Amino acid sequence: MGMEIGKNHTLKVAREVDFGLYLTNGEEDILLPMKYVPSDTSIGDEIEVFVYVDSLGRPVAVTAQPLAKVGDIASLEVKQVTSVGAFMDIGLEKDLMVPFKEQGQKMEVGRKYVVKVLLDFKTNRMIGTSKIGPFLSQHHDELQEGEEVNILIWQETTLGYKVIINKTFQGLIFHNEIFDHVELGDERTAFVKAIREDGKIDISLQKQGYEAVKDMSQLVLDKIKATGSLALGDKSNPEEIKYKLGMSKKNFKNILGGLYKAGQIEIFDHEVRLKAEG
The missing domain is CATH 2.40.50.140 (Nucleic acid-binding proteins)
Incomplete structure (x- = not known):
């Protein structure tokens, strides 16, 4: 052999x-x-x-080690596009070709995309494909709701972003649950939000439940403590809250309510202040 x-x-x-x-x-x-x-x-x-x-x-x-081997799923950057396909930096002298027919969407120079590295049996050379769906596992017993996972941002859809979970499963982050900038090819830590009866997996970039609220409360309190006040309040625009804090207005108001009850802050329409001592 x-x-x-x-x-x-x-x-x-x-x-x-x-x-x-x-x-x-x-x-x-x-x-x-x-x-x-x-x-x-x-x-x-x-x-x-x-x-x-x-x-x-x-x-x-x-003796050099590539960024991905045959069988691996990885996020790689396009170095050039020619008449035969896109060529991606795989950490070797020879770039990895992704033929046009293996591109789920048209690839552009300088951008990252998630690909699976395959062996082209006709030429005996490595090639890449971004059409990864058929290679992903359908068994989700290994995952639990709330579990921290590694994700690669794979494709944008009308609902949100398809992601590859732990380089094995497919999941989805809904657009309305993304509070910071994401790009195709990004590698992130995320959390399993829900595993549906049909096997589909919802992913969140934020922790869920009590732990998430605790973490976000500390983030908001730290920002207020930094200057004594925060230029966001009860009537601030949701987009402004999302831009400045990376969270929804609903979460922000819940956190303010908790901090107010704890006697740590005073809340105004467009400002939050640390509660004065005494």
């Missing part, structure tokens, strides 16, 4: 040539170019390398 492209391999140094070392798995040899050869390497040593196909179509070993 040949060496798998797009994966790590531990290979033995077989022989030295002017331009590098030939490594072997016992059946097949592959070149490790001189610039990747670790110092004090000897014949017979074992080296961990990443194997891929270079721009001339030859399998090559490198």
